[in-house]
Amino acid sequence: MADTAIQYAGWHSANLARGFREWSLSRQFAVAGGLVMLATAALAGMIMSGIVTKATVEHTAARTALFMDSFLSPHAGSLAENDTLALEAAASLDRLLGSEDFKKRFPHLEIWKPDGFVAYSTSSELIGQKFAPPAGLKAALQGTISAQYTDLEAQEHVARHINKKFLEIYVPVREDHSGRIIAVAEIHELPGPLEEKLIQIRLQTWFATAGLTLLVMMSLYGIVYRGSRTIAEQQERLRENLEEVREFSEQNRILRERSQRASSRVAELNAKYLRNVGAELHDGPAQLVGLANLKVEHIRRARTDAKRNEELDFMDAVLTETLRDIRTISKGLMLPEIEEIPLCEVIDLVARTHEKRTGTQVELDCTLRGEPFAHSVKICVYRFVQEGLNNAFKHAGGIGQSVSCRLERSLLTVSVRDGGGGRTPTMAEFGLGLTGMRDRVESLGGTVNIRQNKAGGTVVEMCLEIDRGSVK
Numbered sequence: 001m002a003d004t005a006i007q008y009a010g011w012h013s014a015n016l017a018r019g020f021r022e023w024s025l026s027r028q029f030a031v032a033g034g035l036v037m038l039a040t041a042a043l044a045g046m047i048m049s050g051i052v053t054k055a056t057v058e059h060t061a062a063r064t065a066l067f068m069d070s071f072l073s074p075h076a077g078s079l080a081e082n083d084t085l086a087l088e089a090a091a092s093l094d095r096l097l098g099s100e101d102f103k104k105r106f107p108h109l110e111i112w113k114p115d116g117f118v119a120y121s122t123s124s125e126l127i128g129q130k131f132a133p134p135a136g137l138k139a140a141l142q143g144t145i146s147a148q149y150t151d152l153e154a155q156e157h158v159a160r161h162i163n164k165k166f167l168e169i170y171v172p173v174r175e176d177h178s179g180r181i182i183a184v185a186e187i188h189e190l191p192g193p194l195e196e197k198l199i200q201i202r203l204q205t206w207f208a209t210a211g212l213t214l215l216v217m218m219s220l221y222g223i224v225y226r227g228s229r230t231i232a233e234q235q236e237r238l239r240e241n242l243e244e245v246r247e248f249s250e251q252n253r254i255l256r257e258r259s260q261r262a263s264s265r266v267a268e269l270n271a272k273y274l275r276n277v278g279a280e281l282h283d284g285p286a287q288l289v290g291l292a293n294l295k296v297e298h299i300r301r302a303r304t305d306a307k308r309n310e311e312l313d314f315m316d317a318v319l320t321e322t323l324r325d326i327r328t329i330s331k332g333l334m335l336p337e338i339e340e341i342p343l344c345e346v347i348d349l350v351a352r353t354h355e356k357r358t359g360t361q362v363e364l365d366c367t368l369r370g371e372p373f374a375h376s377v378k379i380c381v382y383r384f385v386q387e388g389l390n391n392a393f394k395h396a397g398g399i400g401q402s403v404s405c406r407l408e409r410s411l412l413t414v415s416v417r418d419g420g421g422g423r424t425p426t427m428a429e430f431g432l433g434l435t436g437m438r439d440r441v442e443s444l445g446g447t448v449n450i451r452q453n454k455a456g457g458t459v460v461e462m463c464l465e466i467d468r469g470s471v472k
Contacts, residue, residue: 025228030221041213048209049202056201057147057167084127085111085120097122108166108188110156111173112137119183123160131155136170140184146170150188166190255445262442265435285322292318338382339375344368346378347385347405347414354389360398362389366405373412377464380444381405381414384437388416388460396420400457412446412464420457437462 023031085093097109111120116133118126134154139146150157150165166188173183295315302308338346344366351362385403392401400419405412438448446464453459 025231026221026225029224029228033217033220033224037213037217041209044213045206045209049205052201052205053198056198062145090120093120094122104190106187106189108160108162108186110186112184112186114141114181114183118156126156126159129156129159134168134170134186136168136186137184140170140172141181143172143181145172258442259445262439265439281326285325289319289322292322338378342368342370343373343378343381344370344405346382347403350382350385350389351403354386354393354401358393358398360393360401363402364404365402368405368407371407373466376444377412377466380437380440380446380464381462383440384414384448384460384462385416387437391460392416392418392458396457400455407466410466412466413461414464415459415461417453417459418457419455420452 084090093109097103097106107122109120109122110118110126112133113119114133114137115130116137117130118128121127132155134151136146136148147167147169150162150168152158152162152165167190169187169189171185171187172181173185174180175182292315295311295318299308299311299315302311338349341349347366348364351364354360355362389401389403392398396418398418400417402417404415404417407413441448441462441464444464446462449459449461449463451459451461
């Protein structure tokens with residue numbers, strides 16, 4: 001059972017500590033700092049209250065001593081030579097101290113000799129008796145005014161049956177001509193007025209301490225709160241930045257995978273294209289050259305000039321057709337010299353070549369101002385515009401053909417539009433050429449979109465982010 005209680009206490013403490021750590025810094029400071037400030041304020045209040053109380057009691061004692069000394073000194077001169085006051089001096093003190101107003105504040109007064117002998121007292125039964133010297137008497141004999149509350153166990157108080165506490169003030173009584181301490185006057189003052197004053201002073205001390213503590217606490221809390229809010233805002237921004245980094249990392253991963261797939265498809269398309277070129281060379285020029293080679297043997301075997309000339313004419317026709325096929329194949333493989341010309345001129349070259357070949361018109365809108373681009377970007381744009389115009393002529397009959405090119409900040413956008421036939425063809429309907437161009441654009445980190453415009457035509461658009469690696 002005890003082990004279970006200990007485990008529960010440990011678990012509960014761990015939860016409290018974990019919950020405390022999850023609070024904001026300002027809240028942690030408000031709780032922890034508040035407790036520390038409260039304890040500090042309580043300790044400071046107790047110390048300050050004690051100091052002020054002691055100072056007030058000492059001030060009251062000094063003021064009372066000064067008041068008593070003014071009328072005791074003229075009557076206490078006889079104590080320098082005698083143990084008791086002279087009869088005339090004692091009678092004068094009885095008259096002074098016997099008034100009701102005086103007794104209401106100072107109900108008792110004794111004059112002690114240094115050895116504890118009572119030389120005078122408002123309680124006549126104590127005169128001439130000897131008691132153990134009180135602590136205040138000893139301090140007063142050293143020339144110090146002291147004040148303390150009544151010790152009800154003292155013999156002089158037991159003899160008078162005093163059962164309530166007074167403030168006892170011990171005042172040295174000095175000889176007039178020498179200043180020598182010849183006796184000590186003990187005045188009993190009612191503590192009521194002093195207690196009321198002390199209560200007010202204590203309350204003022206506590207209120208001042210609490211106010212100053214609260215002011216310090218609020219000032220420190222304001223500083224901690226601003227710092228905590230700044231830290232929280234920075235942490236939130238860091239979390240947002242971290243989330244953005246994660247998103248960018250994911251986008252980069254997707255783009256990298258897309259680029260890898262595009263590069264793989266480009267390689268496959270190039271291989272397929274090379275196979276097609278090889279097949280065209282094998283099925284066309286290679287067959288014709290083989291036929292021409294057979295005619296060489298026929299020419300050698302010809303018996304007449306007419307037969308030889310006939311075979312030569314046939315071989316000439318075969319070789320001419322072979323040369324035409326080779327030129328046609330080569331023309332499709334070669335690009336014009338575009339490396340040294342601006343991108344707008346590259347697009348214009350594609351458009352004008354398309355116009356000559358198809359007999360249609362192409363509107364050109366290029367806002368570039370001679371910005372330099374990498375050769376790979378120019379080739380990509382050339383092939384994209386070429387294939388886009390070919391498909392515009394194929395699917396829309398060349399109606400409303402236009403090409404636009406713009407560069408906004410670092411984003412290059414090239415669009416090919418046509419008047420269309422009311423339906424946007426799919427990527428599969430565009431055939432192998434545009435699929436290859438899409439892979440080419442994606443291999444450079446760009447994208448290709450196909451959509452229908454308001455006029456019912458088709459818009460093929462490529463977007464490519466241009467960075468320092470893409471610009472000369």
